[in-house]
Amino acid sequence: MTVLAIENLNVVFATEGGDLHALRDVSFKVPEQRIVGIVGESGCGKSTLINAILGLLAENGRIASGSISFEGEDLAHLDDKAIQDLRGPRLSTVFQDPMGALNPVISVGRQMRNIQYRSDLARAEKDARSIDMLRQVRIPDAAQALKRYPHEFSGGMKQRIAIAMALMMEPALLIADEPTTALDATLEVTTIELLKDLQAEIGCSVLFISHHLGVIAELCDDVVVMYAGEVVERGSTRQVFGNPSHPYTARLLDCDPARQSERTRQLPTIPGELPDLRRRPEGCIFAARCDRRMDVCAAIPPDIEVVPGHVARCFLAESQ
Ligand SMILES: Nc1ncnc2c1ncn2[C@@H]1O[C@H](COP(=O)(O)OP(=O)(O)O)[C@@H](O)[C@H]1O
Ligand SMILES: [Mg+2]
Structure with a gap:
């Protein structure tokens, strides 16, 4: 059973410089009783995704297309009030600042x-x-x-x-947006362990947002890697961390030599900047920063299924 299914979600913010496409064709699922992590640099669209799910997008933001199906109901087409009513009993949240x-x-x-x-x-x-x-x-x-x-x-x-x-x-689903980022490293470990124990006991699903790879590796069953508003790779944590098939994921992990065990507090830095989301570059969204760029990357790569459930949006990814 799937608790949350996001399909081809597009979110646009109206800005003075034109429409800013913050999420582009985002798709992934949160199955029953699984912990799914979303990871990516600051500005890649993590909070926009959460806000779209919770009906909390800023005034200038809108869901341009796509669906957000929660326990069979499409949140993308519910008004914000109706979403608020679901919150609490079925859908609950934890944010970085507990005083919220x-x-x-x-x-x-x-x-x-x-x-x-x-x-x-x-x-x-x-x-x-x-x-x-x-x-x-x-x-x-x-x-x-x-x-x-x-x-x-x-x-x-x-x-x-x-x-x-x-x-x-x-609740059926807990959405946690960087809940441990403000805590020191020791407290972060305790809080993650506790969250994992409680999740197992209650049997809920969790959508966990973090820029912290070590935490994602420890806590999550599945991971969704986002870059500049797009899902570039997703699969089980073991598949994605064990066989990163998008150069962006590989670079994130490269900079973190001890991988799963090493607790890097910051996402490693990759040279270059996120593209301007008001003018999406043609072709692969990561091409400008990719050290494995090829001529073919001037076109948008397909989502390639490496093994069932493990998908990467890159011409280099190979089905096995
Ligand atoms: N209300 C807004 N108006 C215009 N742009 C926005 C707004 N909110 C977020 N953005 C832009 O959307 C992109 C994604 O932001 P965000 O979802 O906050 O990223 P993250 O949470 O991953 O750091 C960024 O380019 C950000 O500047
Ligand atoms: Mg954020």
Whole structure:
């Protein structure tokens, strides 16, 4: 079963310099109970993708074409209000700044009860569930924590409380946009392990955005590599990291010699810049920066299936 299926999604922002094509023909799936990672440099369209799914695109942005099917419903054609109604029970989110999810003037306990507003449980039972959830994200003295306010917790704890709140109602899909980027390396490891344990327990799917290859390698079952608004490679993490078939992915991994085990905090730098998305260059989107460019790259490469489920948009990719 597929929880989220994105097909040929195109998102355009109106700008003074003309239309900026932030996502071009983006397609991928998030299957049931899988953790899918999106990786790519800053500006490649990760947040635009999340915002398109959640009905949170800026005023000047629009979905020009394509579909976003969540549990069989096309979010691309729902109005923003209807998408907001899905959020919470079925579709939940965690962002880089946990304070986006936490209200500073309401106690943690009351916020966690509020999330359970659709449940028929009595207040004490709701609190018991909250305590259980806080224990699962390893908040010490969970019963006492319900009475406290967000500012009384450290940054790492706030993010864990936000995760507890996001997973409380056992959503089908958790969307996490750089949830560990603001944490130090040790806390990042703990938070990732915790997220993985909770995901397994709840059995939800996760769409996890990060520019951090080490985290993606550790956490994700599948990976989608984006470059300048396009999916250049996707497949299982093992397929993509083990046999990178797009030169962009290969360069990202080259710069990270210990690969999976090495925790690079930054995406490695590749010479050159992202193309101007208002004027897409002809042919392969990565050609200007590619050290394996050929004459044929003046045309847009096809999506080549290297092995079933592993696809790369490059003339060099070979079906095996
Ligand atoms: N509201 C907007 N108006 C115009 N351009 C935008 C807007 N939001 C994002 N963009 C552009 O869309 C592209 C993708 O941005 P974004 O999705 O934020 O990338 P990422 O999250 O991967 O860093 C960038 O070129 C960015 O400048
Ligand atoms: Mg972003």
